[in-house]
Amino acid sequence: MAKFIPLSVPNFEGHEKEYVSDAVVSEWVSTGGSKVGDFEKVFADYVGMPRAVACNSGSSAMHLTALVAGIGRGDEVIVPTLTFIASINPVTRYVGAEPVFIGCDDSLCIDPAAVEAFCRDKCELRPEGLFDKATGAHVKALEVVHVFGNLADMEALMDIAEKYHLIVIEDACEAVGSYFTKGRYAGRMAGTIGDVAGYSFNGNKIITTGAGGMVVSNHPDWAEHAKHLSTQAKSDELQFFHDEVGYNYRLTNLQAALGLAQMETLETFITRKKEFYDRYVQALDGKNGYRILPFKEDVSRSNHWFYSLYLEDDRHKRDEVIGALKEGSIQARPVWALIHEQADYGSCQAYSLEKAQDYRARIVNLPCSTNLTQEDQQRVIDLLLSL
Amino acid sequence: MAKFIPLSVPNFEGHEKEYVSDAVVSEWVSTGGSKVGDFEKVFADYVGMPRAVACNSGSSAMHLTALVAGIGRGDEVIVPTLTFIASINPVTRYVGAEPVFIGCDDSLCIDPAAVEAFCRDKCELRPEGLFDKATGAHVKALEVVHVFGNLADMEALMDIAEKYHLIVIEDACEAVGSYFTKGRYAGRMAGTIGDVAGYSFNGNKIITTGAGGMVVSNHPDWAEHAKHLSTQAKSDELQFFHDEVGYNYRLTNLQAALGLAQMETLETFITRKKEFYDRYVQALDGKNGYRILPFKEDVSRSNHWFYSLYLEDDRHKRDEVIGALKEGSIQARPVWALIHEQADYGSCQAYSLEKAQDYRARIVNLPCSTNLTQEDQQRVIDLLLSL
Numbered sequence: 001m002a003k004f005i006p007l008s009v010p011n012f013e014g015h016e017k018e019y020v021s022d023a024v025v026s027e028w029v030s031t032g033g034s035k036v037g038d039f040e041k042v043f044a045d046y047v048g049m050p051r052a053v054a055c056n057s058g059s060s061a062m063h064l065t066a067l068v069a070g071i072g073r074g075d076e077v078i079v080p081t082l083t084f085i086a087s088i089n090p091v092t093r094y095v096g097a098e099p100v101f102i103g104c105d106d107s108l109c110i111d112p113a114a115v116e117a118f119c120r121d122k123c124e125l126r127p128e129g130l131f132d133k134a135t136g137a138h139v140k141a142l143e144v145v146h147v148f149g150n151l152a153d154m155e156a157l158m159d160i161a162e163k164y165h166l167i168v169i170e171d172a173c174e175a176v177g178s179y180f181t182k183g184r185y186a187g188r189m190a191g192t193i194g195d196v197a198g199y200s201f202n203g204n205k206i207i208t209t210g211a212g213g214m215v216v217s218n219h220p221d222w223a224e225h226a227k228h229l230s231t232q233a234k235s236d237e238l239q240f241f242h243d244e245v246g247y248n249y250r251l252t253n254l255q256a257a258l259g260l261a262q263m264e265t266l267e268t269f270i271t272r273k274k275e276f277y278d279r280y281v282q283a284l285d286g287k288n289g290y291r292i293l294p295f296k297e298d299v300s301r302s303n304h305w306f307y308s309l310y311l312e313d314d315r316h317k318r319d320e321v322i323g324a325l326k327e328g329s330i331q332a333r334p335v336w337a338l339i340h341e342q343a344d345y346g347s348c349q350a351y352s353l354e355k356a357q358d359y360r361a362r363i364v365n366l367p368c369s370t371n372l373t374q375e376d377q378q379r380v381i382d383l384l385l386s387l
Numbered sequence: 388m389a390k391f392i393p394l395s396v397p398n399f400e401g402h403e404k405e406y407v408s409d410a411v412v413s414e415w416v417s418t419g420g421s422k423v424g425d426f427e428k429v430f431a432d433y434v435g436m437p438r439a440v441a442c443n444s445g446s447s448a449m450h451l452t453a454l455v456a457g458i459g460r461g462d463e464v465i466v467p468t469l470t471f472i473a474s475i476n477p478v479t480r481y482v483g484a485e486p487v488f489i490g491c492d493d494s495l496c497i498d499p500a501a502v503e504a505f506c507r508d509k510c511e512l513r514p515e516g517l518f519d520k521a522t523g524a525h526v527k528a529l530e531v532v533h534v535f536g537n538l539a540d541m542e543a544l545m546d547i548a549e550k551y552h553l554i555v556i557e558d559a560c561e562a563v564g565s566y567f568t569k570g571r572y573a574g575r576m577a578g579t580i581g582d583v584a585g586y587s588f589n590g591n592k593i594i595t596t597g598a599g600g601m602v603v604s605n606h607p608d609w610a611e612h613a614k615h616l617s618t619q620a621k622s623d624e625l626q627f628f629h630d631e632v633g634y635n636y637r638l639t640n641l642q643a644a645l646g647l648a649q650m651e652t653l654e655t656f657i658t659r660k661k662e663f664y665d666r667y668v669q670a671l672d673g674k675n676g677y678r679i680l681p682f683k684e685d686v687s688r689s690n691h692w693f694y695s696l697y698l699e700d701d702r703h704k705r706d707e708v709i710g711a712l713k714e715g716s717i718q719a720r721p722v723w724a725l726i727h728e729q730a731d732y733g734s735c736q737a738y739s740l741e742k743a744q745d746y747r748a749r750i751v752n753l754p755c756s757t758n759l760t761q762e763d764q765q766r767v768i769d770l771l772l773s774l
Contacts, residue, residue, distance in 0.1 A: 009414060010414045010416060010417060011414065012411060012412075012414050012416075016411050017408060017411045017412060020407060020408070020411050020641075021404060021407070021408060024399060024403050024404045024407050024645075025399075025404060027396060027397045027398065027399050029397060029399075029590065029595065029597040029645065030397060030589060030590020030591075030595060030597045030598060031589075031590060031597075031598060032590065056443055056444070056598065057443070057635045058635070059634065059635035060635075084627070085619060085627070085629045085633070086619060086635055089632050089633070089634075093632045094632075096483075202417060202418075202635075203416065203417020203418060203419065203639075204417075208416065208417060210416040210417045210418075210639035210640070210641045210642070211417060211418060211443065211635070211637065211639050232472060232473060233730065238709070238720060238721070239721065239724055240471070240472070240720075240721070240723040240724045241724050241729065242472045242724075242729040242730050243729075243730065244730050244731065245476050245480045245481075245730050245731065246472070246476070246730075247446065247476075248444045248445070248446035248447070248473055248589075248598070250598065252590075252597035252598050252642075253597070254407075254597045254641065254642070254645070255597070255639075255641070258411075258416065258641070322625070333625060333627075334625070334626065334627070336627040337626055337627045337628050337629075342628065342629045342630075343620065343629050343630065343631050343632045343633075344631065344632065
C-alpha cells in the first residue's frame, strides 16, 4: 500500500524538541513560566500590534473577541456561512447572540455586497446603532473570516461597518502571515484591521502549538480585557478576588515553547506553501475539468494555507474525487458544510447563498502540509489527472 | 536570600521528558495521536469507570458536566461558596443557570445539613422536580466539591439528592486519587459516586498535564455526549456536519503524554503527600495557636492534596502569617474568597455561611509540592513556630 499523504499536519523541523524539553526539564509546563509571554511578544511583533494575548484554542480566541466586543444576549452578528463552525459558535451562541448568515464572494470570504444589502434592506440605522427590522435586535457586529488564508475584501467591509456602526471581528485563524501589499491596508496583517481578531494554532494550521490561539485588538483596553477574562478574571492574585465571570483559556508554557519554535520557521513555511500552490496550479489548473482557486496575489501576500481544487463541470463529483484520493492513500476533504444548515442554526436568517452552495459542492481541499515532498505532491497530481 | 519554596508545583521525576519528546518527534502533538485515548483509558481504569473523557482544563470538564446534565437557562444549581470560582462559573453562568450558595462543614466541603435545609424550607418538591419557592426556578442539581482532596459527606448528600430529585455533579478537580475506605461507598473514588464529575490536571494539582481535565459519568450516554461536545459536536468527520453547538475542549497528544507519565507516579505522590502532611501535623498541630486541618482518615484514603494551617485564636492574623512566610521566601495563600461575594454573584441566594467565613479568615495553605524536601519543609515549620 502506498505511503499515506495527510491533508495538513504539523512540521517540526526547527527547535521544537529542544524548547519543549527545556520546558519539561524546568518543570514550567503549566500556565506559569516565561515562554507564554515570550510567545505573545514574538507574535505581536510579527503581526505589528502592541499586544497579543495567548489562549488555549482558536475557539477560545474567538469567544474572547466576542466577550470584549460586548456582544451579548439578544444581539445579532453578521457572519459568513462558508466557514468552520468554530468561527460561529463562539461569537454567537456562546454569548447568547444570534447569527445572520451571509454567503461568499469568489474569494470564499463573506460577500461585501450581500452584507451591505442586508444592512440597507433589512435593517434600520438609528443613532444607537443598527437594528434588524424583522427581529428588533441590535445588529452589533460583523465577523469576517479570512478563509484558507485568503484575505477578505477589507476595504469594502470596513466601509460598510463604518457606515452601519458595526464592530468588526476578524477571524484570522487560518490567515497567520497573510497581509495586504496594496491599497488602504498595505502592510497590514490579517487580524490587525478590524476592532478585534483571533488566530488559531491548531494542529492543522500553518504553525501549531498543538492547540492554541491568540487575540489582538486595535483597542488596547480590549486586549487587556481579553487577558483578564482568559485568566479567570482574577483581580487579586493572592486573595482570589474575581471581578467578573472569567474563563480558564490560558495557553500553557509547554504549548508556548512549541509556538516559539514554530514562529522561527513560519516565513519558511509560507514560502514553501506558495511553491506547492504554484505547482498545483501549473499541473492542474485548467486541466481535466479542474481549477485551482486563486489567492488575491495582486493585492496581498497570502500564507496560502489551504489549497482548493474546484471541479468546474460535471466530469467529476466531489465525493468521488475524495474517494479516489482515499483509495490512493491520499487525504482530501470537501469545504465545510454551510453553517446555516448546522447545529441549531437552521432557523436563522441566511442570505445570498448561491456561491457558497456552489463552492461547497465543488471544492476538494488537497494535501498542503509544509513537509509535503515533491514526490508526494506529484502522486496527488498524477492521481487527479488520471481520473 | 533563601531558596524560594513554592506552594504547589509540578514534579516530573518519571518519564515525562521521554514521553513528551516522543510526541514532538512523532509530530503528533495536537488532538490526533494515540496518547489521548491511552490517557483516558489509564485514568478510567484508575478511578474504576468504564470511560473517561479528556479535555483541556478542569473548567472545561466542569462545563461539560453541566451541559451533559442538561442544566440550562433559568435553572438553579446548589453549590458551595467555599471553592475556587472555576467550580461555579461553568455549572452556572456558562450555561445560563443561577447558583444557590451554601456554606461548608468542618471538612471544608458543602454542608449537607444546610443543603437539606434549603431544599426543605425554601423549595417545593413536585412530581417534575424541586422548585425554588422564591424564584419559581427549577432546582436541578447539587454540585459537590471535594475541597483540597478531602471527600465530602457523600452518604448524606446522595440521600438528599435522591429525596429532592437533584442531579449530583462532583467537582473532583482537587481529589484525584481520594477514595472511601468505609461505609456505603467503600472503594469508590472521588468523582465516581454522583451522576457526573470533572477532574483537573492544572499545574498546581497532584498530577498535571500543564492544563487539562477529565470527565466521567455513571450514565454512559452522558460520557459519550461529553466527548461529542468536546470535539465540536461533529456528527460526520469528513463532511463537517455538526448536530449541536459544540466546543473545542480537546486535550492534545502532547499534554496526554505528560498525563501518562504522571499517572505512573500518582500513587507515589499520594504517599509522599501523606508523609508531608503527617510531618506538618506532628510539628505544628496544637502548637503556637496553630491547627492542621484533618482529612477524613477514618473513612477514606485522601490524596492529601492541599494542607490547611488553621489559626485558632487571635495570636496570628492570616495575612501577617502569609506575609512573614513571603519574607522568608516561602509561598503560602489564604483559602479562596467566598464565591457568593465574587463576580456578579453578590445578589444570589447564600445560606449557612458562618463556617465558610471563619475558614476563609483563618486558613493559610502551606507548601505541599511533591518535590518538597524535608529540609525545606523544616524551614516552613521553623518559621511558623518563630512567629
